[in-house]
Structures are given as structure tokens and as C-alpha cells.
Amino acid sequence: MMRPGTALLAVAACVLAQTASAQPAPQRPPVFASPEVRADRSVVLRVHAPQATAVRLNASDMPGLGMGTALTKGDEGVWSVAVGPLPAGAYRYTFNVDGLMVVDPRNPAISESNNNVWSLVVVPGNDLMDVKDVPHGAVSAVTYQSSTLKRARRMHVYTPPGYESGAERYPVFYLLHGMGDCDDSWSSVGRAGFILDNLIAAGKARPMIVVMPAGHTRAGFAFGGPRPTTDEFVQDFLTDIVPHIDRRYRTVTDRASRAIAGLSMGGAQTLNIAIAEPTKFAYVGVYSSGLFGIVPMGPGAGQRTGPFQWEEDHKAQLDDAKAREGLKLLWFATGKDDFLVGTTRETVALYKKHGFSPIYKETEGAHTWLNWRDYLIEFAPMLFK
Amino acid sequence: MMRPGTALLAVAACVLAQTASAQPAPQRPPVFASPEVRADRSVVLRVHAPQATAVRLNASDMPGLGMGTALTKGDEGVWSVAVGPLPAGAYRYTFNVDGLMVVDPRNPAISESNNNVWSLVVVPGNDLMDVKDVPHGAVSAVTYQSSTLKRARRMHVYTPPGYESGAERYPVFYLLHGMGDCDDSWSSVGRAGFILDNLIAAGKARPMIVVMPAGHTRAGFAFGGPRPTTDEFVQDFLTDIVPHIDRRYRTVTDRASRAIAGLSMGGAQTLNIAIAEPTKFAYVGVYSSGLFGIVPMGPGAGQRTGPFQWEEDHKAQLDDAKAREGLKLLWFATGKDDFLVGTTRETVALYKKHGFSPIYKETEGAHTWLNWRDYLIEFAPMLFK
Numbered sequence: 131m132m133r134p135g136t137a138l139l140a141v142a143a144c145v146l147a148q149t150a151s152a153q154p155a156p157q158r159p160p161v162f163a164s165p166e167v168r169a170d171r172s173v174v175l176r177v178h179a180p181q182a183t184a185v186r187l188n189a190s191d192m193p194g195l196g197m198g199t200a201l202t203k204g205d206e207g208v209w210s211v212a213v214g215p216l217p218a219g220a221y222r223y224t225f226n227v228d229g230l231m232v233v234d235p236r237n238p239a240i241s242e243s244n245n246n247v248w249s250l251v252v253v254p255g256n257d258l259m260d261v262k263d264v265p266h267g268a269v270s271a272v273t274y275q276s277s278t279l280k281r282a283r284r285m286h287v288y289t290p291p292g293y294e295s296g297a298e299r300y301p302v303f304y305l306l307h308g309m310g311d312c313d314d315s316w317s318s319v320g321r322a323g324f325i326l327d328n329l330i331a332a333g334k335a336r337p338m339i340v341v342m343p344a345g346h347t348r349a350g351f352a353f354g355g356p357r358p359t360t361d362e363f364v365q366d367f368l369t370d371i372v373p374h375i376d377r378r379y380r381t382v383t384d385r386a387s388r389a390i391a392g393l394s395m396g397g398a399q400t401l402n403i404a405i406a407e408p409t410k411f412a413y414v415g416v417y418s419s420g421l422f423g424i425v426p427m428g429p430g431a432g433q434r435t436g437p438f439q440w441e442e443d444h445k446a447q448l449d450d451a452k453a454r455e456g457l458k459l460l461w462f463a464t465g466k467d468d469f470l471v472g473t474t475r476e477t478v479a480l481y482k483k484h485g486f487s488p489i490y491k492e493t494e495g496a497h498t499w500l501n502w503r504d505y506l507i508e509f510a511p512m513l514f515k
Numbered sequence: 516m517m518r519p520g521t522a523l524l525a526v527a528a529c530v531l532a533q534t535a536s537a538q539p540a541p542q543r544p545p546v547f548a549s550p551e552v553r554a555d556r557s558v559v560l561r562v563h564a565p566q567a568t569a570v571r572l573n574a575s576d577m578p579g580l581g582m583g584t585a586l587t588k589g590d591e592g593v594w595s596v597a598v599g600p601l602p603a604g605a606y607r608y609t610f611n612v613d614g615l616m617v618v619d620p621r622n623p624a625i626s627e628s629n630n631n632v633w634s635l636v637v638v639p640g641n642d643l644m645d646v647k648d649v650p651h652g653a654v655s656a657v658t659y660q661s662s663t664l665k666r667a668r669r670m671h672v673y674t675p676p677g678y679e680s681g682a683e684r685y686p687v688f689y690l691l692h693g694m695g696d697c698d699d700s701w702s703s704v705g706r707a708g709f710i711l712d713n714l715i716a717a718g719k720a721r722p723m724i725v726v727m728p729a730g731h732t733r734a735g736f737a738f739g740g741p742r743p744t745t746d747e748f749v750q751d752f753l754t755d756i757v758p759h760i761d762r763r764y765r766t767v768t769d770r771a772s773r774a775i776a777g778l779s780m781g782g783a784q785t786l787n788i789a790i791a792e793p794t795k796f797a798y799v800g801v802y803s804s805g806l807f808g809i810v811p812m813g814p815g816a817g818q819r820t821g822p823f824q825w826e827e828d829h830k831a832q833l834d835d836a837k838a839r840e841g842l843k844l845l846w847f848a849t850g851k852d853d854f855l856v857g858t859t860r861e862t863v864a865l866y867k868k869h870g871f872s873p874i875y876k877e878t879e880g881a882h883t884w885l886n887w888r889d890y891l892i893e894f895a896p897m898l899f900k
Contacts, residue, residue: 182613228566231620233618235616236630237631238697240625240627242623246620246622247634261667263660266657270674271653271655294674294763327658378679378680
């Protein structure tokens with residue numbers, strides 16, 4: 131008797147034989163796994179590169195690693211490195227093999243970015259980030275036609291558990307990514323969908339729709355393409371994204387039911403959007419960011435040295451009492467070691483000067499997803515209460 | 516005045532400077548794009564690998580390429596190859612750099628698989644596959660708890676335009692992937708979401724929910740992991756996936772509103788699911804597949820040589836009049852050059868012998884996504900009419 135399993139193996143052998151013919155070296159590759167996540171939350175990463183002369187790990191969010199940690203060559207041309215134990219969460223990484231950026235060939239989990247793709251390893255152990263047996267929302271890839279940019283664009287949208295079969299309307303939280311990210315990042319490395327699932331299941335956050343748009347309006351600028359501008363995205367956001375969401379989803383559209391937050395570049399965009407429509411959002415969050423250009427950047431910087439054009443340009447809105455009165459939360463958080471910490475401090479001071487009451491948390495850590503996941507876990511429960 | 520755009524550039528420079536420090540060679544990489552899709556539908560693929568001795572393209576779906584087409588080394592260590600003109604559609608590819616499988620470092624578009632990730636290049640020019648300015652459905656990543664497999668699993672679900680704000684119930688089409696794929700494949704390389712958008716907008720297909728589950732129940736078997744079995748997935752599908760969909764979405768649950776189809780491994784799973792629940796699906800599609808093990812595989816094979824255990828095991832269901840009477844469509848399609856064409860022919864003959872009226876199309880082409888997208892375009896309009 132030919133069991134289905136056996137027949138599948140025969141097909142697998144056939145497929146593998148075809149694939150193998152594309153390899154210059156016909157021998158079967160060695161058997162190993164990568165990534166290997168150990169019980170103590172350390173992670174072993176491996177790559178088969180028998181002809182390489184140097185293999186390094188590019189994983190800047192992994193604490194204590196620094197940039198360019200070397201892998202060691204072992205048997206059969208398999209290079210490896212053990213890192214951690216790491217804080218529970220998710221980490222992007224690639225291998226640098228003789229100068230070539232290589233996504234882990236054995237790892238199907240990825241996190242997309244604007245210009246490239248990262249391998250992703252999830253380290254379990256955090257009750258609010260893990261995939262738990264709770265009701266799960268869905269994360270959708272949604273295509274919309276941008277009249278601003280005159281092309282189809284993608285965003286990711288989290289709908290809370292029960293959305294697909296219900297009739298209820300929900301508040302909307304717009305969550306913006308950073309320069310090294312894309313609209314996929316908050317739901318992959320940022321764990322936003324699972325974080326919301328867990329916060330909602332624990333009664334800590336209200337069920338809400340989370341919209342994660344694409345903050346880059348141009349592709350590939352890092353490789354010589356055209357410059358991005360904040361203005362282009364702000365227009366796309368206000369003219370196309372918010373109206374599309376309110377047409378498409380069962381949203382509540384009053385100010386008290388709208389929140390916006392962003393990290394790094396997305397934090398600057400958040401402030402630009404909030405000032406352009408000063409009575410649209412009741413909750414504003416800025417993670418590891420502030421008004422770009424307000425001070426010279428770098429950990430030592432922090433002193434404003436002269437007049438700041440942005441403040442001049444938006445004086446009317448900054449001093450508009452209605453902007454402040456309906457604003458339930460203006461929340462900043464940045465790590466002590468973040469290269470933008472001076473920018474955050476000066477931005478907070480600017481808002482205070484104009485009569486706002488921002489909350490500012492200075493945390494441990496630097497400009498990494500370790501902080502941004504934690505900030506989301508702290509910020510989301512404060513919304514729509 | 517510090518413009519936001521300028522400030523972003525400063526941040527970009529800072530981020531790039533940090534990233535660059537991870538590279539052993541400190542010089543700035545050359546400026547080029549990959550992939551480059553030309554107006555004539557040819558595609559140029561490039562990769563910067565100055566130290567490599569041989570770079571090959573792994574892109575078995577690209578017609579006329581064969582396996583392991585060589586790239587040519589050009590200026591500044593940039594290797595390139597021009598392929599096509601190609602039929603409009605989408606193509607998975609990786610580079611083989613000295614034996615290492617490399618996702619295109621300049622291409623953020625990917626297609627996930629069970630064991631690895633592919634770069635993806637979309638070649639526009641097909642009205643039913645392109646991203647057009649029509650109402651778009653959403654493709655969601657949905658997490659469900661499998662009681663069969665005792666863990667959380669992911670599937671992808673297409674909901675048609677208007678689902679999120681409506682109250683209507685929809686028929687459900689279950690669409691299964693092949694051995695080299697995962698639950699992401701039909702909506703990435705398979706273009707399923709955009710194909711459905713276009714078919715629905717043209718009035719050619721009824722609005723429907725398309726469920727794309729994960730057909731692999733084990734990870735990494737190709738690298739020495741445990742064997743997959745069809746049985747495990749069939750149980751997960753019937754016990755967990757279908758009930759989850761009917762609880763979660765506004766579905767119509769009668770037989771006439773349920774369809775199932777799959778390609779290759781997913782085609783065999785389709786037949787195993789349909790025979791396990793012979794009155795559950797009114798529409799059954801098998802793309803480039805059949806009953807695995809019915810004949811020896813390979814393009815020349817096609818003669819059944821003895822009794823077939825699957826037929827013996829399922830005689831009662833095969834001869835059940837109710838299974839045939841409510842079945843509105845039993846549709847097979849396989850390419851003339853497909854290594855499973857003999858399997859399809861014998862499977863069609865087996866169903867005919869038991870009184871079924873299968874439709875069988877033998878098309879041009881082989882075991883590739885070129886055919887599977889076309890089969891979906893032909894199959895979906897026949898559903899739920």
C-alpha cells in the first residue's frame with residue numbers, strides 16, 4: 131500500500147532533485163536549523179557558506195551585540211553564532227557574507243522593509259507579545275488608490291477579535307513606522323497584532339482598529355533614488371488614508387475616537403499630521419522622536435541654538451486653544467541612549483512653552499524595536515478611555 | 516530654514532553610517548536597481564557580490580530559463596542577467612552565490628514558503644493579475660488555534676470588496692498551495708487577491724471569501740526534519756479550519772456555497788478532503804495534481820499497473836450517489852509537460868469509472884505558477900453560479 135505520506139516524500143525527492151540541479155556543488159547540504167531558539171532565550175544562527183571568507187551578523191537590535199559580530203566557521207562550511215540570552219520579543223537580522231547581505235536561507239520568517247527584507251526570529255517569554263491561546267484579531271494587507279501619489283499603495287490594518295462577524299463600530303489608532311521600516315514592520319518585528327490581542331484579552335486595552343500605513347512615499351532612496359519628503363506622506367495620509375479607512379471600516383470618527391503615534395521618522399510625521407489637523411486626534415504618541423531639525427542630532431546634543439522655523443510656521447495651530455482642549459494625551463518616550471533623545475527633549479519643551487501638557491518618559495535603551503514594542507504596550511491601554 | 520525633507524536625509528545618513536559600519540568593506544555600494552522590469556516585459560536582475568566566483572539564478576518558473584542560468588560579472592562587482600520578455604505575472608527567484616541561496620538584497624518584495632523566502636518580481640501586463648484601480652478586497656493573516664496540532668497556526672483569508680462595512684454573507688472557496696509553498700503563496704506569487712478583485716470588478720466572478728490555509732503541518736522537513744503527512748492536514752482542515760472560518764466570518768454554509776481547490780500537493784489534499792466529507796463541497800478543483808501514488812511519476816508515466824489502495828479504502832464514498840449528485844463541478848487541469856500529468860490522467864479515469872463526470876483540461880506548460888494563476892482565473896468564475 132502506498133501511503134499518502136510516502137507519496138509526498140516521492141514528490142519531495144523529485145522537487146529537491148530539480149532544485150539541487152541548480153547548485154554548482156551537487157552534494158546534499160548539511161542538516162541543521164537556523165534560527166535555533168533555546169529555552170534560556172539565547173539564539174543560535176547558522177548559515178551554510180563553505181566558500182565564504184568572512185560572515186558577520188547584522189542585527190543591531192540585539193542587546194550587547196554591537197554591529198558586525200563575526201560568525202565562526204565549523205564543520206561542512208556551516209558558520210554559526212550564539213547570542214543572548216535575549217529579552218523576549220522579535221529580532222531582525224541578516225548575514226553579511228563577504229559583503230553581501232543575506233537573508234537566512236533556512237528561516238521562512240521575515241520582516242519587510244522599504245528597501246530590503248530581514249530575517250525574523252521571535253524569542254518567546256513575554257505574556258503580552260507571545261502568540262497565546264486568546265481570541266485573535268486579523269492583520270490585513272489593504273490596497274488603496276492614492277490620489278496624492280497617483281498609484282495604488284498598501285497598508286496593514288489590524289481589526290480586533292470579533293470584527294468580521296460583528297456590527298460594532300471601533301475607534302481607530304494610526305500607528306506609523308520608522309525610516310528603516312515599511313507598513314509590514316509594526317505587525318512583524320513590532321508584534322502589534324499579537325500585542326493588541328493580548329492587551330484586549332487581558333482587559334487592558336479597548337478593542338480598536340489599528341492602521342499601519344506606508345510612511346515612505348518613494349522606494350529605494352538609500353540606493354541613490356529620489357529623496358523622501360514628509361510633506362508628501364502627510365498629504366497622502368490626510369487626503370487618502372484616513373478617508374479610505376472611514377469609508378471601508380466600521381469606525382467612530384469623532385476626535386475622541388482617533389489616535390496617532392509613530393516611531394522615529396513616523397514620530398516626526400505624527401507631529402506634522404497632528405499640527406496640520408489640530409482637532410482631528412485626541413491621542414498623540416511620539417516614540418524615540420520629535421521635530422527633526424530642532425537640535426543637532428546625537429546622544430550629546432540637546433541644546434536649541436536658535437529660532438526654529440517649524441515653530442514659526444505653525445504658531446497659529448500651536449496657540450489654538452481648541453487644539454489643546456480636546457487633546458487627551460500627548461505622550462513622548464525615548465531611550466536615554468537614543469541618538470534622538472535631545473530632539474525629544476527640545477520638542478517636549480516646545481509644546482510646553484505653547485501651553486500643552488505633554489507626558490515624557492525617558493527609558494533605558496536606545497533607538498531599537500525593544501523600546502518601540504514596550505512603548506506600544508504602555509500607550510495602547512491609555513487610548514479611548 | 517531646516518526643511519523636513521532635509522532633516523530626514525540627515526537621519527538617513529546617520530542610519531546608513533551605522534549600517535555601513537557592519538560591512539567589512541567600508542566603501543559605499545554601487546548605485547543600481549534590482550529587479551528592473553522593462554517595458555517589453557523583460558527583467559534585469561542584479562546583485563553586488565564582488566568576491567563571488569559564480570552567481571546563478573534560481574527561478575524555475577521563468578519560461579525558457581531552465582535551472583541555474585549564470586549571471587555575468589560587470590563593473591564594481593555587480594553581477595547581472597536579463598531574462599524574457601516574460602509572460603505577465605509574478606516570478607519567484609533567488610541568487611545562488613557560490614552555493615549560497617540569496618534573496619535579492621535590493622528587492623523588498625517577497626513570497627514566503629515553508630522552508631525559505633523567495634524574492635518576487637511582478638511583471639505587469641495582464642488585466643486580470645495587475646493591481647488596477649478597482650475596489651480591492653483585503654488579504655488577512657489570521658491566527659487560529661489548531662486542536663489537531665495543539666498549537667497556533669496561520670492562514671491567509673481574502674475578503675471581497677465591501678466585506679468590512681457590510682452585513683452580507685458570502686460563499687467560501689478554500690484554496691490550497693503546493694509542496695514548495697506556504698499559506699502566503701497564493702496571495703503573493705499566486706496573485707489570488709488581485710485576480711479575485713479583477714474578476715469581481717469585471718462581473719466575471721461572484722464576491723466570495725477565499726481561505727488559503729497552511730498545508731504543511733511540519734516545518735523544515737526538506738532539511739532533515741520529520742515527514743509531512745496528508746492525514747494530519749486533512750484533520751486540521753476539517754476539525755479546525757472550516758469551523759473557525761464559519762464562526763469567524765459571515766459565510767454561507769451549505770454545500771452549494773463551498774468550493775475547494777489545490778495545486779500539486781494541495782490538489783492531492785483537496786481530493787482527500789473531498790472524499791473524507793463527500794457532501795461538503797459542491798465545487799472541487801485539482802490543479803497539476805491527482806491522487807499521489809496512483810501511477811509512477813514523471814512525464815512519460817501514465818499507466819496504472821495494479822490495484823490502488825486509495826480506491827479500495829474509499830470505495831463506499833466513491834460509489835455514494837449523494838456525493839455525485841450535489842457535486843456541481845469536478846475540474847482537473849494539468850500541463851502537457853507536467854511531471855504529474857500521468858497522475859492526473861489516471862485520477863480522472865478513476866473518478867469516471869465511479870460515475871463522476873470530471874472535466875479535464877490539458878494545457879500547455881509544466882508544473883509552474885504560470886499555469887496555476889491561469890487555472891484560478893478559469894476556475895473562480897465557475898463557482899457559486
